[in-house]
Amino acid sequence: MLQQTQVSRVLLRYEAFVGRWPTPAACAAVPVGDIVTAWAGLGYNRRAVNLHRCACTVVAEHGGVLPDDLAGLMALPGVGPYTARAVLAFAHERDDIGVLDTNAARVLARWAGRPLARAEAQDAADRAVPAGRGWAWNQAMLDLGATLCQARRPACGECPVAFGCAWRRAGNPMPDPAVGSAGVSGPQSRFEGSDRQGRGRLVDALRSGPVPASRLAAAMGWPDDEPRAHRVAATLVADGLAEGTKDGTHHLPT
Numbered sequence: 001m002l003q004q005t006q007v008s009r010v011l012l013r014y015e016a017f018v019g020r021w022p023t024p025a026a027c028a029a030v031p032v033g034d035i036v037t038a039w040a041g042l043g044y045n046r047r048a049v050n051l052h053r054c055a056c057t058v059v060a061e062h063g064g065v066l067p068d069d070l071a072g073l074m075a076l077p078g079v080g081p082y083t084a085r086a087v088l089a090f091a092h093e094r095d096d097i098g099v100l101d102t103n104a105a106r107v108l109a110r111w112a113g114r115p116l117a118r119a120e121a122q123d124a125a126d127r128a129v130p131a132g133r134g135w136a137w138n139q140a141m142l143d144l145g146a147t148l149c150q151a152r153r154p155a156c157g158e159c160p161v162a163f164g165c166a167w168r169r170a171g172n173p174m175p176d177p178a179v180g181s182a183g184v185s186g187p188q189s190r191f192e193g194s195d196r197q198g199r200g201r202l203v204d205a206l207r208s209g210p211v212p213a214s215r216l217a218a219a220m221g222w223p224d225d226e227p228r229a230h231r232v233a234a235t236l237v238a239d240g241l242a243e244g245t246k247d248g249t250h251h252l253p254t
Contacts, residue, residue, distance in 0.1 A: 001014055001042055009041070024055040028058070031254045032048075032254075053077035054079060081100070097134055102184050103145025104144075105184045108124045111164065112166055114166075156172065195235070201221050203242070203252075206242060206252045216230065
């Protein structure tokens with residue numbers, strides 16, 4: 001849920017979700033459409049499908065228990081390097097793992113004073129972890145980037161490690177070394193009027209029930225562009241977020 005969504009939007013939804021489906025087995029036992037419906041308001045709906053696929057794989061291949069190694073976690077649907085390492089650091093409390101989200105990656109690039117390649121950034125994150133302090137260190141790194149070493153308005157005067165930051169010592173010259181560095185998120189494309197917006201509108205409509213072919217374009221906000229609506233709806237089907245019938249009706253996956 002926290003992938004590209006703020007904590008304030010996630011917290012209450014997370015608690016309700018875990019209260020309803022507290023284990024991978026409980027999640028895997030319901031139709032994926034139920035998970036997509038519960039995901040309303042969080043955006044990036046494909047994550048809901050990946051979560052359900054992940055739960056099914058954990059049940060089928062790992063006895064309902066998340067793997068506790070990097071390779072095993074990375075093999076799960078929808079789990080990439082960040083999520084896998086976050087699980088290892090925060091759930092399994094592995095002390096030799098550095099969690100590289102966009103905030104931590106920004107801190108490391110500015111500390112180095114230059115953009116970092118993927119392997120460099122991850123190596124720097126791993127090497128920075130003090131022995132036996134992985135859980136607390138990773139929490140601190142993520143918070144440092146989120147609250148002080150921000151993308152647009154870094155609070156260097158309040159940063160507890162500014163003394164060792166190469167970018168700060170150089171006077172914060174442009175370009176910012178974090179821009180383009182591995183792991184640091186860049187600006188997203190315009191959402192208004194995009195295919196992403198149409199996809200989200202259709203998923204929202206499907207949460208209320210099936211959408212017939214005659215309403216598909218209107219539901220997606222493009223009443224005069226049926227070809228586009230059908231093209232984009234096909235991407236939802238391909239991603240497992242919707243199913244279509246022969247008459248063109250779409251509904252949430254079962």
